[in-house]
Amino acid sequence: MGTAQRSRRWLVPVAAVAVVAGVGTLGPVVADASPNLPDITAQELLTNVQTAKVDGLSGTVRSAADLGLPALPGVEGGNQIPDLLTGEHTARVAFASPNKARVAVLDNMAERVWTTDGKTAWAYDSSEREAVKLTLPARTQRPSKPEAKPESYDPQAMAKKFLDAIDPTTKVEVSGTEKVAGRDAYKLRLVPKTDKSTVGSVTLAIDSKNWVPLEVTVMPRTGSDPAVQLGFSSVSFDVPAASTFAFTPPKGVTVKEEKVPAHRQVPTPVKPPKSTEKPATPAGDDKPTTIGEGWETVVAFRDVNIARTGPVGQLLANARTVEGSWGTGKILTSKMVNALITDDGRVLVGMVSPDTLVAAAPKAPR
8 A cells, every 4th residue: 555545544534625736824833842752763653644543623723934935026015925825824624534624714804714514615705705605426426626725724634745755765754752732742854865855854743642743844955944834723633513514604795606516437547667767747738747756846837928027027037047958938936936937938836946947847848
């Protein structure tokens, strides 16, 4: 049984709630004094995490993100990056096996809610006074997922992304213990061995009884401050009541109703023989392509219309120009996320060095 398959067992299912593409955000979580716990090896801890299972949990999640993304020049307020990729956030979360989930994000006197009871899913934004109601297909078919993004607020789901990246290029160690949300936890530290990644290390705080991740801390390769810290400030492993996942739109809210089609069954393709070099993975004409693996993964988009005027144009004008057999482009850099924007409308993004983006450019489809 592979790592990805095993690790799904310890994740509380969030069926009908969307997967966020990238790393989420919420405020720093303060740890108490280190508890005295029995010694455990990294392999034992990793095995416990991958085989753990909880029937439900609820709590408050806080996060902070500082990816070092550049500010847009001439734009009031500086950095106009979407709020889930910067700053601090707080969310109340609840999960129950097999397919119930609720995330309520509290920001600036407003509330955003994503919730599903397995049959119906809701997405609500109080600032817009709008709600979307989705009727889900029967559980005999895996439901599609709405465009909500609660995984940004799920330390377990975020931890899974990094656990799935473990390969021979990753150093795995137990780096101590700490208290998170009043619970004793081991610290499992993942360190990329490659110098092509901008990630210096990822530390997962693992509950010492239930073996689920309570906190994720991502450190950049350069600097001493976390790039992302996501974790519980309070948590309960009691199964939430069914009413937790119900939603009644407030009076005056516009409701849009949609029905999610049943997932189509597609035949399993015959796997080709393994080759020594793994090609880029195309995902379809309107979807990005992944190039590379693990810590060196690059995501490539094509036919992207990038404004060459205004604030973005100023940012590109000041960026470093690179060129190769693939063409010419501009490199936008930060301490964690780097991007290559080519003159022919391709965009390559990753938590990798600028040179790695340039090396990946010939493999990006036009």
